[in-house]
Amino acid sequence: MKAWVAPRYGPPEVLELQELPDPQPGRGEAVVQVRAIGLNFADCAARMGVYPRVPRPPFVPGMEVAGDVVAVGEEAEPSLVGARVAAVPIFAGHAEAVRVPVSHLRPLPAGVDYVTAAALAVTGITADHGLRTVGRLRPGERVVITAAAGGVGTMAVQMAAAAGAQVVAVASTPAKRELAARLGASATYGYEEYATAVQGGVDVIFDSVGGRLFRTGWRALRGDGRYILFGFAAAVGPRRVRWLRSVWELASMGVVIPALLVSPCRTLAGFNLSLVPHLAAEMHERFDRLLAAIQGGTLRAVVGTTVPFAELPRAHALLQGRGSVGKVVVTVP
Ligand SMILES: NC(=O)c1ccc[n+]([C@@H]2O[C@H](COP(=O)([O-])OP(=O)(O)OC[C@H]3O[C@@H](n4cnc5c(N)ncnc54)[C@H](OP(=O)(O)O)[C@@H]3O)[C@@H](O)[C@H]2O)c1
DSSP, rough: EEEEEHHHHOGGGGOOOOOOOOOOOOOTTEEEEEEEEEEEEHHHHHHHHSSTOOSSSSOOOEEEEEEEEEEEEETTTTGGGTTTEEEESSSSBSSSSSEEEEEEEEEOOOOOOOOHHHHTTHHHHHIIIIIIIIOOTTOEEEEEEEEETHHHHHHHHHHHHHHOOOEEEOSSSSSHHHHHHHOOSSSEOOOHHHHHHHHTTTEEEEEEEOTTHHHHHHHHHEEEEEEEOOOOGGGGGGSSBBBHHHHHHHHOOOOOOGGGGGTTTTTEEEEOOGGGGHHHHHHHHHHHHHHHHHHTOOOOOEEEEEGGGGHHHHHHHHHHTTTOOOOOEEOOO
């Protein structure tokens, strides 16, 4: 099979298309013939060597795919063979086939195509977990969503609006802000203007950018406000991690003194779903809810760009360079 290998950590162009042995399923695993690859910011971080538990090079990045189960190992349900599935291998998914623990895949109903399926799991589960479970978002509350026109952002805007929240979307360009408004945001801002616009009046901030944005957002929280931090895109340049900039962005976040969380009744929370595998059963429920919402027409996977497998590094460059809108999906012939 062909796979995109990172022979060393680096920018998008380090990726090399190589012929590798076909994967064989181990105990409790399935092999998925990949039909679509959902690209995630985490894949860019893995390629640069800054994602938690990233393998040493050479390795194949790739967090999320959709395709067909072609083989299963011992202790895996044989009837899975032939099933159309969405799967989250975390690494190794930038390939024509990938081995996945069966706990990391979910069968797809008829009518949900591979491109939609590849755009759904990581973005949708992250938004659902962050807003509902961690953020405890309630109807009528005001929520700020940063990178609102991205993969996770487009899901989060729709879910928060559907939950009856007042959605403030933050994104870098007018086109991105217009998309967020079409998806249900009631107000949209650029990064520089949002903090003054919402001063003192926010219940939940759902932020994957971090850095100096955190400080202004933290000040804008109401009593019982919840700041959910789930990424640090501010550290990243279009091709590489900007180390000096990251240090400055980290320093600009300031210091949170635990005792001072008490009186303003504020919550600061962070999560990385790929590091909490014990939530797998819950993830299945969340994914099934997402599928039901897609089928019922109350949620849509916003796929801004599809890129053929042969051009996968271009998809990485687009996502990391802030050129993408919605999800970037790579189609595999
Ligand atoms: N913790 C978790 O479990 C978890 C799970 C999934 C994703 N995430 C995080 O959620 C974020 C969104 O992931 P995604 O895959 O859906 O990506 P995405 O939102 O489609 O793309 C990243 C977006 O971040 C914004 N951004 C701000 N500063 C940036 C910078 N310096 N470089 C690049 N982009 C920057 C850009 O939007 P603007 O141009 O509008 O600023 C860009 O489009 C990422 O930070 C990712 O690491 C976390």
